[in-house]
Amino acid sequence: MSSITWIFDSNIQLDELKLRTKSQSYAYGRRLYTFQIGADAYWLKFHLANTNQTLYAAFQHELSFYQSFSKNKISFLIDHQIIDFEQQGTVLRDLGEGNGLVLWDSVPFFTDLSTFKTLETIKQMIQQALNSLGELHQMGWIHGDLKVEHFRLYKNTCRLIDFEQSLQLHHQTHNLNATPHYMAPELFHGKNKSVQSDLYALGIILYEWLTQMKLRANSYHDWAVLHCQQLQLQVPKQLEPFLPLLKGLTQKHSEQRLCSVLDAQVLLNDINLLQK
CATH class of the missing domain: 3.30.200 (Phosphorylase Kinase; domain 1)
Structure with missing residues (x-):
């Protein structure tokens, strides 16, 4: 409202x-x-x-x-x-x-990682992003074109913007208007957008945020090869507790990928156990 x-x-x-x-x-x-x-x-x-x-x-x-x-x-x-x-x-x-x-x-939500001093703070940031995306999905919608600039900090919480490519859950479409940088592998093969393609995009966003490095490709074809064949996740040792979440979000085959935001939140919560 x-x-x-x-x-x-x-x-x-x-x-x-x-x-x-x-x-x-x-x-x-x-x-x-x-x-x-x-x-x-x-x-x-x-x-x-x-x-x-x-x-x-x-x-x-x-x-x-x-x-x-x-x-x-x-x-x-x-x-x-x-x-x-x-x-x-x-x-x-x-x-x-x-x-x-x-x-x-509003201002960007995912900012320089050096401003976050503890893994717990990073975990809370990821939780906020998952909460926003989860609410969108629970309302029956897929974003369809998630990228890092679409996550915004507003009134001290994570918000989403740019819903031009949004679609209702289970809506069948062959419209592949999305950003290759964040596209799930199945989209390159003409599959429909889904909750899991949103999750893949979030996984790429989080991976680049945690590593503070941008994936690079020169063409649509090169992006397809990167996402469908070449993507290998490596993070600094201190951030390795987040690898199970990142891998769950970015599995190449959608049937092996996390199925929902709730599944991602379960993995994220397990990070607390790994720190003990």
Whole structure:
């Protein structure tokens, strides 16, 4: 549920309205702005009609996702507001048409690991990320395009953003719009997205966070080879207690991978036993 009520005040003044869209996305019609109202910062996201229809449809899908939760208090979402540009003051009305999505500002959830002094703190961070993803799954949805920047810290808890590729559980789709960097092996073979493909993506995110190293590949084919054949997990010795979880999340064959967030939480809780 949104807590943003100021947006319907046509007299409000927006400070430091700044375009943040990447050049290629801008050419396709995507618009992403940051702005301030007083001391509070926000993001505004929308897509121009009559441009790239695939991206336009994806954004409309994201708006529908947020609207489906409009009457509920959902702890994995950042406070937000869907706005109608025609009902806004001049500054916003001149930006676009139709609807836009306003999100309260947040910061990256997975930051420099050197700021975390104990394994227990790291475990708590992973637990928060699992809690957010688990709630999404329990609500009957798959994210479909998890990447590290989609985990955000907001009001001292882990939240999720960017639901353009989200889909309901058991929804059959051959739409493989996902980021190869985090794609589960079965997706490269044309299989449907699932809870387990979300879990695989989280496993890659956690692996890169714990090792503070990015996986590298030069092409879609190279990413496919890496995920389907070459991925071998190695972590610093002090972080080896997390290996069972990482391996469970990133098994190449989905039938051998962890089946749910709950399974991942069980493995994570076992880390306490390993530290005794």
